[in-house]
């Protein structure tokens with residue numbers, strides 16, 4: 113009975129991570145489709161997010177079923193609570209990814225200033241890093257990785273704000289209409305990053321049993337973090353091969369100097385009076 | 398060594414133990430138990446079979462005195478009085494600290510006589526006083542409605558769940574301060590289990606209740622505080638591993654052994 117239960121928990125956790133991976137991959141595709149104006153890819157992403165939604169619903173059902181049947185306590189209950197919360201957040205993220213894919217079509221009808229696309233790509237790269245750190249904290253049951261999340265999320269918010277600033281300085285009808293489509297995508301990226309940080313907070317709850325804010329964790333050294341862990345569920349360390357295989361599909365993304373330079377360039381332009389007035393009206397792709 | 402989780406402080410009221418140890422002959426059954434039991438709350442004792450839950454419970458009303466060759470060390474107090482002091486009369490103590498067992502054990506007498514037994518021993522003789530006590534005790538034990546029309550019936554003719562509540566009524570009739578319950582629900586049907594649990598929650602505001610249970614869900618439903626006992630190796634004494642607020646221990650046990658036990662992963 114107990115062994116069966118551990119196996120079921122392991123499977124639910126694997127499915128959670130599998131969904132997470134799918135969302136990460138589809139976010140890449142959605143942003144790529146937007147930047148490249150690839151409507152076909154955008155459609156494929158929309159379809160994929162519908163499948164993800166179904167998986168989230170099924171995962172939710174299985175989780176509640178286990179709660180009803182097993183009367184779980186301690187780390188069993190925390191893991192199930194964790195899965196329910198993260199799963200709920202994944203469904204939200206899936207919706208955000210879909211919205212980004214939807215903007216591809218709308219944006220492709222307009223000439224988007226390339227600087228805005230650079231800015232968006234830069235922001236996306238930062239979000240990929242947040243997502244990777246979150247997945248890593250889940251897969252490796254790593255508090256230290258979760259503790260990094262707010263720091264990683266900060267520049268995402270900063271870029272979204274810059275985006276907004278750029279937007280508010282636009283003057284011509286045409287520019288505003290084009291940029292508003294991208295602004296929506298930027299907003300979605302910012303939300304996805306926030307969702308991931310919330311997941312990180314639940315990693316802390318899962319591993320420590322406490323609802324410690326991530327910011328306070330960031331101040332602790334390795335040993336102090338080690339002391340926070342409480343009784344660990346065996347299923348957290350099971351099925352690792354399969355999980356590794358899944359998560360290895362997520363591309364490594366860094367916020368490279370090149371990306372940073374392009375973001376800086378875009379922001380500099382944003383602070384000029386007529387930010388995109390002199391720039392090319394043609395998309396760079 | 399014991400991990401305390403917002404465990405009750407020593408208020409000078411109710412039960413407290415300090416480094417309490419207990420032996421059956423030369424078998425050291427319990428070691429180093431230090432705890433304050435919250436007054437007028439429900440505390441559950443949990444742990445694998447043989448970890449000394451019943452032993453410790455029986456120490457609290459000196460039932461173990463009845464077993465040849467036992468002795469204790471350390472301190473166990475009730476309202477700051479050392480209950481093992483020579484001046485303490487165990488019979489008197491057992492009136493203040495009542496006990497309910499796993500197997501209901503009514504006397505082979507009428508329902509009425511079962512409940513009136515204690516008060517009569519204490520010298521209550523007036524019929525109307527006894528009537529009042531019997532009714533009140535049966536009501537508090539959630540049994541009155543079922544038996545009021547048949548008080549002359551033999552206690553042993555009741556169902557198991559009713560017998561258990563009759564035993565509770567019998568204990569309540571002498572107005573104890575503390576009620577010890579050793580797996581009171583493991584031999585009765587689910588409806589009676591619910592009645593006994595309701596009854597515990599109703600009694601708790603004016604009575605300290607300690608329940609030994611193997612049912613985690615029951616411990617979670619009824620108890621405010623929880624104590625986890627464990628005998629790590631056969632032949633070695635058992636001890637108190639973790640003690641404190643039930644919901645804290647259920648949500649995140651601090652000790653891996655508690656975690657393993659309450660999640661059913663114990664070897």
Ligand SMILES: Nc1ncnc2c1ncn2[C@@H]1O[C@H](COP(=O)(O)OP(=O)(O)OP(=O)(O)O)[C@@H](O)[C@H]1O
Pocket residue numbers: 421424426444445446447448449450451452453464
């Ligand atoms: N009368 C006795 N004489 C000698 N040893 C005893 C006696 N009663 C209990 N023991 C021993 O003391 C230890 C604790 O037993 P106890 O009955 O207190 O455990 P328990 O936690 O209540 O177990 P269970 O959950 O099975 O009721 C056990 O090793 C048991 O064998």
Ligand SMILES: [Mg+2]
Pocket residue numbers: 450451452579609
């Ligand atoms: Mg026992």
